[in-house]
Amino acid sequence: MDYQKAPEVLIAAVASMRCGAVLVWVGDGPLMDDARRQVGRLGLEGRIHLLGERCDVPHILPAFDIFAMASRYEGLPCAIVEAQRCGIPVVATTVNGVPDVVSPGESGLLVPPERPDLLALALEHALARPDLREAWAQEARSRLGDRYDATRLGGILADIYRGGRAGHADLPLARRVGHG
Amino acid sequence: MTAPTRIGSRTAGVDVAVYTRSRQWTAFARETCAGLETDPETEDVRVTVEENRSRFSHEHMQPLTRGAWSDGSVVVMEDACASGVDLRVRVAGERLEVTARHRPGWSTRALARAAPGRGTLLLRSAIVQYPALWWAGVAGAVPLHVSGVRIGGQDVVLAGPGGVGKSTLLEGAVASGGLPVSDNLCVGDGVSVHGLLEPVRSDGGAGRRMPHGRRESPWVQRLDGLTVERILVLRRGTGLRAVVTPMHPASAARVLTAGTYAAGELRRYWAFAATLALGTGLGPAPAAGPGRRAALSLRALRRRPSPVDTGDQGRRPAGGGPPPGRRARARAMTIESFMSSPAAGGVAVRGAINLDPTEFHSILVVGAGGAQLDLARAHGIDVVLVPQLVSPISPRDDAVALTRLTHLLRGADVVHTHSAKAGVLGRVAGYRAGAGRLVHTLHGFPFHDFQRPTTRRTYIGVERRLSRIRHVSCHRDRGRRRGHPSWNRPPGPDPHDRSVRGRRHGHGNAGESARGAGAARSGRGRGGCRDGRADGLPEGARGAHRGSG
Numbered sequence: 001m002d003y004q005k006a007p008e009v010l011i012a013a014v015a016s017m018r019c020g021a022v023l024v025w026v027g028d029g030p031l032m033d034d035a036r037r038q039v040g041r042l043g044l045e046g047r048i049h050l051l052g053e054r055c056d057v058p059h060i061l062p063a064f065d066i067f068a069m070a071s072r073y074e075g076l077p078c079a080i081v082e083a084q085r086c087g088i089p090v091v092a093t094t095v096n097g098v099p100d101v102v103s104p105g106e107s108g109l110l111v112p113p114e115r116p117d118l119l120a121l122a123l124e125h126a127l128a129r130p131d132l133r134e135a136w137a138q139e140a141r142s143r144l145g146d147r148y149d150a151t152r153l154g155g156i157l158a159d160i161y162r163g164g165r166a167g168h169a170d171l172p173l174a175r176r177v178g179h180g
Numbered sequence: 181m182t183a184p185t186r187i188g189s190r191t192a193g194v195d196v197a198v199y200t201r202s203r204q205w206t207a208f209a210r211e212t213c214a215g216l217e218t219d220p221e222t223e224d225v226r227v228t229v230e231e232n233r234s235r236f237s238h239e240h241m242q243p244l245t246r247g248a249w250s251d252g253s254v255v256v257m258e259d260a261c262a263s264g265v266d267l268r269v270r271v272a273g274e275r276l277e278v279t280a281r282h283r284p285g286w287s288t289r290a291l292a293r294a295a296p297g298r299g300t301l302l303l304r305s306a307i308v309q310y311p312a313l314w315w316a317g318v319a320g321a322v323p324l325h326v327s328g329v330r331i332g333g334q335d336v337v338l339a340g341p342g343g344v345g346k347s348t349l350l351e352g353a354v355a356s357g358g359l360p361v362s363d364n365l366c367v368g369d370g371v372s373v374h375g376l377l378e379p380v381r382s383d384g385g386a387g388r389r390m391p392h393g394r395r396e397s398p399w400v401q402r403l404d405g406l407t408v409e410r411i412l413v414l415r416r417g418t419g420l421r422a423v424v425t426p427m428h429p430a431s432a433a434r435v436l437t438a439g440t441y442a443a444g445e446l447r448r449y450w451a452f453a454a455t456l457a458l459g460t461g462l463g464p465a466p467a468a469g470p471g472r473r474a475a476l477s478l479r480a481l482r483r484r485p486s487p488v489d490t491g492d493q494g495r496r497p498a499g500g501g502p503p504p505g506r507r508a509r510a511r512a513m514t515i516e517s518f519m520s521s522p523a524a525g526g527v528a529v530r531g532a533i534n535l536d537p538t539e540f541h542s543i544l545v546v547g548a549g550g551a552q553l554d555l556a557r558a559h560g561i562d563v564v565l566v567p568q569l570v571s572p573i574s575p576r577d578d579a580v581a582l583t584r585l586t587h588l589l590r591g592a593d594v595v596h597t598h599s600a601k602a603g604v605l606g607r608v609a610g611y612r613a614g615a616g617r618l619v620h621t622l623h624g625f626p627f628h629d630f631q632r633p634t635t636r637r638t639y640i641g642v643e644r645r646l647s648r649i650r651h652v653s654c655h656r657d658r659g660r661r662r663g664h665p666s667w668n669r670p671p672g673p674d675p676h677d678r679s680v681r682g683r684r685h686g687h688g689n690a691g692e693s694a695r696g697a698g699a700a701r702s703g704r705g706r707g708g709c710r711d712g713r714a715d716g717l718p719e720g721a722r723g724a725h726r727g728s729g
Binding site for chain 2: 003055072073075078095096150151153154155157158160161162163
């Protein structure tokens with residue numbers, strides 16, 4: 001829970017939602033106290049639960065209807081991949097690597113960062129359409145396939161590393177490899 | 181003259197008989213038997229402890245090393261294993277005959293008074309245990325620093341470095357009805373292990389006081405040997421619960437071998453065995469080395485059992501395994517600042533874990549640990565901490581980290597850096613150290629629209645320059661490549677080969693990345709919403725996405 005994750009944006013989005021959705025935030029960080037104060041100020045203690053650091057995320061995830069993320073910037077968030085693997089549709093911000101795993105309208109929804117109004121709109125829309133959520137989740141799972149499988153990662157790394165065993169003289173030129 | 185007393189025992193898979201006329205040495209031999217005295221019909225090793233205090237003659241013998249002589253069949257060793265005992269060792273057909281004379285010098289006496297437990301252990305080693313170990317070695321077995329127990333119908337070997345908790349676990353297993361083989365040392369022939377007989381050392385013992393605050397006690401029941409079905413490698417983790425996970429056989433063999441070499445109990449054995457091998461022409465010769473034989477034997481051993489790893493015990497010994505095969509594996513060094521993050525740290529650790537340990541020797545060099553580091557250790561990955569890697573940008577710490585990394589990365593076949601700071605320092609250090617291959621993985625975007633422009637420009641400039649000294653850039657996704665300077669610029673030449681400047685060599689997704697970069701600039705990236713016509717897309721989200729390339 002830090003500047004990158006923009007907790008104040010997600011809390012503001014949930015506050016503006018009219019459907020009374022409940023937000024469960026898993027994770028800790030330097031902005032946790034600020035987030036608690038914001039929740040108290042908005043009087044949302046009953047609707048927003050800040051769980052802090054948890055080691056049982058695989059057990060918590062299946063209880064959710066939507067995985068929401070309001071980050072200002074990201075690499076490729078493992079959390080999104082894990083949620084999709086668990087069959088949870090994703091509503092997130094369209095930053096950096098996120099669009100690679102979330103195709104808006106096909107496997108989830110994306111909104112720009114720092115726009116709590118649009119995030120609230122997307123969340124309400126997703127919550128109102130369980131049929132779409134189901135379709136997005138299925139599509140996301142099928143697209144993931146074994147792209148982010150740990151065994152596959154090991155195989156790709158081994159292929160890359162093998163080029164380095166011959167010594168400097170035999171090294172190929174610079175290469176760029178996308179894995180995952 | 182009275183007939184000597186005979187004290188028999190079964191240890192290291194061989195029958196040993198100790199003969200002595202001295203009451204003191206009789207008590208010593210009985211104590212070594214730990215309550216399990218036998219009356220063997222055959223004697224594989226016969227030890228005679230004489231009261232004579234004169235030196236063994238080594239006339240007409242060739243010197244082997246300082247304090248050791250041989251005539252080709254008899255070996256004389258003075259102050260064997262620093263125990264104060266002189267030995268005369270003779271191979272008599274199927275039997276090893278050892279004659280011992282206690283002739284301690286003043287320093288040995290002083291040390292024995294100061295640390296009687298240590299003195300007793302040295303005497304046991306020199307007079308009974310090492311001769312038995314060596315004679316078992318002549319028959320093809322190798323020493324192993326392991327415990328063994330039969331429990332629940334399974335024969336289990338407990339491996340791990342000293343102090344990791346093998347004895348404690350064995351004690352618990354015995355209390356639960358298990359039958360122990362050995363508390364500390366065994367010999368293995370690739371199929372079975374036989375225990376080295378010595379008293380149990382535990383915190384609750386009532387016998388002789390031993391190092392590490394433990395006391396000895398005799399065995400109540402003990403198996404001579406067992407056929408290995410499972411190897412349990414113990415590590416000490418930071419969690420409260422015990423975790424048992426499968427382990428690659430090669431990793432288990434490394435722990436077994438490294439733990440055996442690191443065992444203090446065997447510290448003097450290697451020189452002892454080498455001296456006897458030189459003097460008799462039998463057993464593991466120094467050139468082949470007991471280590472090589474251990475590795476070969478372990479290789480055979482690991483074909484049979486299924487090794488498992490427990491996370492609640494023991495630290496993995498830092499550093500490498502046995503000399504054999506060391507250079508056969510590529511040394512892959514992974515550099516990362518923080519291991520606490522499940523994202524970057526998790527990817528780095530999972531990558532290292534999923535490499536074949538018979539092909540790659542994975543070493544993690546990290547600034548700080550966390551759950552991911554525990555995971556790495558639990559899977560047998562070597563970990564080196566460089567605390568200066570975690571501090572924010574600091575010229576002093578960064579210089580220290582760079583120096584240490586350069587030293588660590590010498591001889592590495594692969595240097596794989598992750599994230600921003602570790603990526604910068606690791607790539608520079610890898611380049612300076614002449615590492616075989618430099619690989620960099622981009623994780624969280626190190627520069628983004630929410631940074632100050634000057635900071636962003638600086639980071640981009642650094643990344644642009646560093647992109648010249650890497651061989652491979654890895655990305656977990658395509659979107660991240662957009663806007664990354666090292667991706668959008670043409671690939672650089674081999675950083676170590678100045679003859680190839682200017683050549684381009686696209687590979688993998690390079691073409692795709694160029695398309696991605698172009699799409700990103702025009703707002704039509706893959707993350708775009710395909711003209712915003714996706715079914716069911718809310719107006720706000722659709723509109724928002726259009727402008728987000």
